[in-house]
Amino acid sequence: MDIFVQSRGEKWSQEYTWVKNNQKTDEPSILHPLRPVIYGNNKSVFYITHFYDCEQPSIIVVRSKEQLLLLLTGIKAEWDAPGGAIYHSVAWLSSSKSLSREENVIRKLIIRALDDRLQNEISSVITATPENEHGFYINISRLEQLEKDESLLLVNGKSDDHIDKIGTNNEELKADLIKELTSQSLLQEEGVLIVVSDFVTKEVFREAKVWRGLSGKLKNEAWEAYEREKKSPPPEESWRRKKLILVMLFLVAVILAVLLIGQSQRENPLFNPQHPQKEQKQTEKSEQKEQKQAENPVRTPPSQHQEQSLMMSVPIKKTAKANLQDYS
Numbered sequence: 001m002d003i004f005v006q007s008r009g010e011k012w013s014q015e016y017t018w019v020k021n022n023q024k025t026d027e028p029s030i031l032h033p034l035r036p037v038i039y040g041n042n043k044s045v046f047y048i049t050h051f052y053d054c055e056q057p058s059i060i061v062v063r064s065k066e067q068l069l070l071l072l073t074g075i076k077a078e079w080d081a082p083g084g085a086i087y088h089s090v091a092w093l094s095s096s097k098s099l100s101r102e103e104n105v106i107r108k109l110i111i112r113a114l115d116d117r118l119q120n121e122i123s124s125v126i127t128a129t130p131e132n133e134h135g136f137y138i139n140i141s142r143l144e145q146l147e148k149d150e151s152l153l154l155v156n157g158k159s160d161d162h163i164d165k166i167g168t169n170n171e172e173l174k175a176d177l178i179k180e181l182t183s184q185s186l187l188q189e190e191g192v193l194i195v196v197s198d199f200v201t202k203e204v205f206r207e208a209k210v211w212r213g214l215s216g217k218l219k220n221e222a223w224e225a226y227e228r229e230k231k232s233p234p235p236e237e238s239w240r241r242k243k244l245i246l247v248m249l250f251l252v253a254v255i256l257a258v259l260l261i262g263q264s265q266r267e268n269p270l271f272n273p274q275h276p277q278k279e280q281k282q283t284e285k286s287e288q289k290e291q292k293q294a295e296n297p298v299r300t301p302p303s304q305h306q307e308q309s310l311m312m313s314v315p316i317k318k319t320a321k322a323n324l325q326d327y328s
């Protein structure tokens with residue numbers, strides 16, 4: 001599981017930046033301000049920046065493209081910048097290959113974040129380092145150790161994926177959410193699963209179909225539950241479906257055309273003789289007759305001219321023989 005940290009140093013030149021393994025890096029792609037994370041009702045597009053402010057405490061959980069993100073923001077640093085307070089943001093991003101195992105780790109992190117234990121532990125592993133290029137240093141081994149909490153036991157019950165719940169951001173509803181996450185898994189659908197913030201409105205929660213949402217903007221002290229509506233597919237996914245349907249229709253048309261051509265050939269005598277066996281026998285008989293004629297040719301009687309020639313040749317031979325005898 002990848003861990004990204006955003007913070008800044010004490011100097012003016014050491015501005016907010018994301019790091020991974022203490023090396024400067026680009027922000028996680030899922031956090032890009034221009035990348036949509038969910039398509040709500042009426043094809044509304046929501047970006048992750050709709051749900052948090054880096055300087056305000058918030059907990060965001062997003063499932064996207066076989067990855068699971070936990071983002072914590074507004075974690076106050078133990079040092080200040082010339083312009084005021086510094087706030088850390090930490091993102092855990094699971095890999096698709098180990099999602100099932102890492103999802104339980106993220107559930108434990110969410111539970112500890114809901115009672116503020118995790119935020120306090122994070123502050124202690126990030127220290128100011130003016131001589132560093134980006135101005136802060138992360139104790140990686142201690143940060144990774146935060147993922148290991150053997151004292152918290154989870155039950156992998158099936159999540160209630162038909163009911164979305166929202167409410168005010170108070171300790172009672174946080175405790176209720178902790179109990180729920182301990183006994184059941186996260187929603188398996190893609191989208192924004194959990195938002196704990198102080199500025200998200202009820203309309204945004206409903207429109208974006210947030211599975212569990214707590215916000216200081218909401219006044220209801222108890223959960224407000226409502227039936228989960230079916231998400232509108234993203235435009236590119238809708239186009240892929242239409243393209244697949246067109247391909248399938250084309251293949252069906254080709255198969256039908258082949259079947260019709262085959263049927264017409266079977267019905268046409270030019271392509272399908274009615275008595276193929278009879279014709280084959282007749283052909284065999286003709287071949288046998290020709291073979292016999294070649295072996296025993298028929299002798300025709302000689303013509304009149306041929307008979308006269310034969311008769312004339314006989315006395316000529318006898319005369320020649322008699323002359324020879326007389327001469328001798």
